[in-house]
Amino acid sequence: MEDCIFCRIVRGFEPASIVYSDEKVLTFTDIQPVNLGHVLIIPKGHVAQLSELDEETGAQMFRVAMRISASLRRSEVKCEGINLLLADGEAACQGVFHVHLHVIPRFRGDDFGVRFGPHYCLRPDKGELDRIALSIRKGML
Secondary structure, three states: OOHHHHHHHOOOOOOOEEEEEEOEEEEEOOOOOOOOOEEEEEOOOOOOOOHHHHHHHHHHHHHHHHHHHHHHOOOOHHHHHHHEEEEOEEEEEOOOOOOOOOEEEEOOOOOOOOOOOOOOOOOOHHHHHHHHHHHHHHHHH
16 A cells, blocks of 8 residues: 555665564564564555454464564563554554554563453353354354
8 A cells, every 4th residue: 555654664665674574574663662672563465454364474473473572582672571462453543554563572660551441350251251252253154
């Protein structure tokens, strides 16, 4: 897509600090990192939503995330843990509508967090969970 910043990076029209590239994915440091060493992994082809991503490219994104996570722990980056984050859709706070997986190095006191909503502590009954699981399972066929 002409106006997609990630597509422009893939084509070399925008600068990026490249970490890794292969035939399916490109990885680069985030220009607004949660912490230094925050890396984005994107498919080279434009895909707006996770459900549109082919499984092999998705698998490659995760394989590369595993390699980057290990590398972060061996690097000079302050890294006591790793968060992987993929926001899919506007309601999930996706800012750039090109699938991207964040690999975020974490350390105690970095002030980044995940906030669960007020209903997080309320557990649905098993029957409701079974009904939802069945509905999801049917959608996978």
